[in-house]
Amino acid sequence: MMRETENTTTINQLSQKEKNLLELLERRWSPRSFSDEKIPPEIIVKIFDAGRTMMSSFNEQPWRIIFASKDDAHYNKLFECLGEFNQKWVKTAPCLGVVLGKKHFTKKDKLNRHRFYDSGAFMAASTLRATSLGLFVHQMAGFSPEKVTEKLNVPEEFEPLTMFVIGKKAAPEQLPEDLQKQECENSDRNEVDEFLFGEQWDVSYTSSDKNNSDE
Numbered sequence: 001m002m003r004e005t006e007n008t009t010t011i012n013q014l015s016q017k018e019k020n021l022l023e024l025l026e027r028r029w030s031p032r033s034f035s036d037e038k039i040p041p042e043i044i045v046k047i048f049d050a051g052r053t054m055m056s057s058f059n060e061q062p063w064r065i066i067f068a069s070k071d072d073a074h075y076n077k078l079f080e081c082l083g084e085f086n087q088k089w090v091k092t093a094p095c096l097g098v099v100l101g102k103k104h105f106t107k108k109d110k111l112n113r114h115r116f117y118d119s120g121a122f123m124a125a126s127t128l129r130a131t132s133l134g135l136f137v138h139q140m141a142g143f144s145p146e147k148v149t150e151k152l153n154v155p156e157e158f159e160p161l162t163m164f165v166i167g168k169k170a171a172p173e174q175l176p177e178d179l180q181k182q183e184c185e186n187s188d189r190n191e192v193d194e195f196l197f198g199e200q201w202d203v204s205y206t207s208s209d210k211n212n213s214d215e
């Protein structure tokens with residue numbers, strides 16, 4: 001696909017695109033109550049096709065995915081890799097996956113310390129695509145990378161980074177009682193001022209002298 005190089009977008013179209021993006025960002029969250037409705041493989045491909053568009057260091061695209069629908073023979077192998085807490089709620093979701101990162105750059109045979117960062121960007125874009133399709137993604141750090149490597153015969157060059165489920169959300173009532181409350185609460189976010197700094201560490205960029213000066 002060719003890049004759009006000409007500035008043909010009008011202000012109105014731009015603001016509609018911006019609205020669409022903001023709406024997606026607002027709609028995304030990580031539910032734990034999933035419906036068991038199966039997600040067709042072509043939808044799964046669409047979701048990760050969005051991740052494919054992401055930038056990565058040296059365009060390495062270090063991400064890989066092992067995916068299983070509940071009716072696939074290897075689903076249980078993946079499920080057994082989850083920590084006890086995650087197994088409690090993941091069991092209703094129709095599928096399960098793991099994101100893996102390639103440890104070295106292919107062309108340079110050098111450690112790729114950006115593999116986590118790039119794979120996170122890949123999952124962020126994929127997650128937003130899932131959101132646009134009316135689906136939800138919930139990622140998990142609570143699993144054993146060693147078990148994934150062993151049970152799924154992952155080559156030494158690849159490292160399991162996060163697991164995830166994708167699906168339609170369901171009513172909170174199907175969750176164990178201790179998880180129902182969290183399901184209904186918004187998760188907190190830091191304000192931009194708390195992480196956007198200028199010259200001085202921990203001093204907001206927008207409140208620094210330079211930006212407040214009347215000169």
Ligand SMILES: Cc1cc2nc3c(=O)[nH]c(=O)nc-3n(C[C@H](O)[C@H](O)[C@H](O)COP(=O)(O)O)c2cc1C
Pocket residue numbers: 028029030031032086138139140141142143162187
């Ligand atoms: C890398 C990563 C690991 C996570 N691990 C878990 C996990 O093991 N179990 C879980 O229930 N949620 C897990 N989460 C979900 C986060 O708790 C959640 O994204 C965060 O609280 C913000 O909430 P929101 O996604 O609903 O906005 C994880 C999310 C990410 C991105």
